Amino acid sequence: MLKILRQASLRAFNTFGVEAEAHELAIFDDIEQRAALIDWLGDRRALPIGGGSNLLLTRPVAQPVVLVRLSGRRILSRDGDATTIIEAAAGESWDDLVSWSLSAGLDGLENLALIPGTVGAAPVQNIGAYGVELHERLESLDAIDLRTGRIERFDSARCEFGYRDSVFKRDASSRYLIVSVRFRLGGSCHRQVGYADLRACLESAGKAPERASAAEVAEAVRSVRRRKLPDPAAIGNAGSFFKNPVVGADQAAMLATRHPDMPRYPQADGTGAVKLSAGWLIERCGWKGQREGDAGVHQAHALVLVNHGGASGSQLLALAQRIRADVLSRFGVLLEAEPRIV
Ligand SMILES: Cc1cc2nc3c(=O)[nH]c(=O)nc-3n(C[C@H](O)[C@H](O)[C@H](O)COP(=O)(O)OP(=O)(O)OC[C@H]3O[C@@H](n4cnc5c(N)ncnc54)[C@H](O)[C@@H]3O)c2cc1C
Known part of the structure; x- marks a missing residue:
């Protein structure tokens, strides 16, 4: 059953930690709740929230908030060592997905380690770091058209990715709720170790950047990010x-x-x-x-x-x-x- 809260505080759901009250908030944690979600929304425009790490709330939120908590991830297909397609539900933690894919021996997401937030929000602004952007690894995604309730598939072209941008930040914002994302990973993903900070970190650990494994690159990215970026849990x-x-x-x-x-x-x-x-x-x-x-x-x-x-x-x-x-x-x-x- 779709759980709906009224007059709910959003402080815990945004990494700025600012107070803002949602008039109504639904916790969407099962794709089977889709019809109930559409009924509840009616013709109102939704505000989906994943981890709230790319959000500034400046007032009480009158539009219905959907907290996306869909979970699950799996390997969909393998084509030798070169290409593996994985799929993850929108509410999965982005960084957990990065760790999971690396521990499954799949290269590709290492430069995007430790970016806060959820899988479903990652395509919204085409997350990027240390020379890699999400669109380079995206196979396709599924999103609910909140007007019709139908699930539609978006390939990379339909996402209209740009620098920290996609159709979901523009025309499709509030209309589509992303429910799952597929990535093309594996040996064919070209290793990116061009950033000076990343190279220096690998070299100081005694690794030649060009020969570092994906897991080593991820570890270096994490170490540089921990040193350089403020942790939202602290500030x-x-x-x-x-x-x-x-x-x-x-x-x-x-x-x-x-x-x-x-x-x-x-x-x-x-x-x-x-x-x-x-x-x-x-x-x-x-x-x-x-x-x-x-x-x-x-x-x-x-x-x-x-x-x-x-x-x-x-x-x-x-x-x-x-x-x-x-x-x-x-x-x-x-x-x-x-x-x-x-
Ligand atoms: C310390 C720190 C470091 C960061 N570093 C980087 C970085 O290196 N690179 C980078 O690109 N970003 C970075 N970010 C920004 C942020 O982590 C990413 O944009 C992340 O993808 C946001 O995920 P989220 O789940 O928190 O999204 P939210 O903040 O919850 O939502 C962001 C936007 O996506 C929409 N949205 C959320 N879920 C869905 C969904 N399922 N369907 C449709 N729309 C949805 C929301 O409505 C909102 O418009 C950083 C943030 C912090 C706090």
Whole structure:
């Protein structure tokens, strides 16, 4: 039976740890509850929540919240050592899936180790880290069309993946609830050890990066992440709060003249577009380590907003808006938030 709670606190369900009340919340932990879920929603737009690690709640949530707790994972098919298709339900922990696939001897998800959250939310923003993005490993996913109740299959093209982006962040947001995701793993997944931090960590453990196993790469990723990123269990945060902005060739050239030390990453799309470091821009505006009440910017990471304890979602949002306005007036670059803001 679909369990429905009323006036439920969402504090435990968002890694910023801010208080926000859901008017109604359903715990969706069995695919057989699909019809009941559709009946309950009627024509209201749902807010699915997995681990709440990419979410900023700024007010009581009037729309129905669906806590996705579907579980299960399995190997679907094996084609020698080269390709294995695995499938996991949306409510599974992402990092548990990474560990499970590696212990089954399957390469492919090692660079994405220790990213918080659930399997079902991972395609929403096409999670990425240390040179690998989810879309490179995705086979397909299944999602419920919340208007019709039908389950539809999405291949990679239909997901319209981009940098921290997919159709589920845009047109399909609130319409589809992802229930399971399939990945193409195995020996054909190319090992990515290009990131300087990752290489240094492997080398300091006496491993030649190019010869490291997938499990060793995962271990190095975990160690770098533990050292560099704040643990939401210790201090509320949602990882990077802003995406790295991409600017056109003309603006990039102008910025390079004015700020020769600004990090620039030319894009491989042939347009001359350049990706900038949002963290560098924010740090240059003097925000690193700043604090307004309990809403702050992490001391070591200008890109990570933190809740020092009692910040509300609207205080964190106000801080984000001030940072954005500052970066815009100083550099003419508009920052886009990465988490979903409700
Ligand atoms: C310390 C820290 C480090 C992080 N590092 C990274 C990183 O390296 N790379 C990276 O890409 N991200 C990173 N993140 C962001 C976050 O972990 C990912 O975006 C993750 O995939 C979010 O999963 P979640 O289950 O917590 O999603 P939630 O926050 O619950 O939801 C995020 C969005 O997905 C939607 N959603 C959730 N479940 C479903 C579903 N089943 N169907 C449809 N929509 C759904 C929600 O409505 C919301 O819009 C980090 C976050 C933290 C706190």
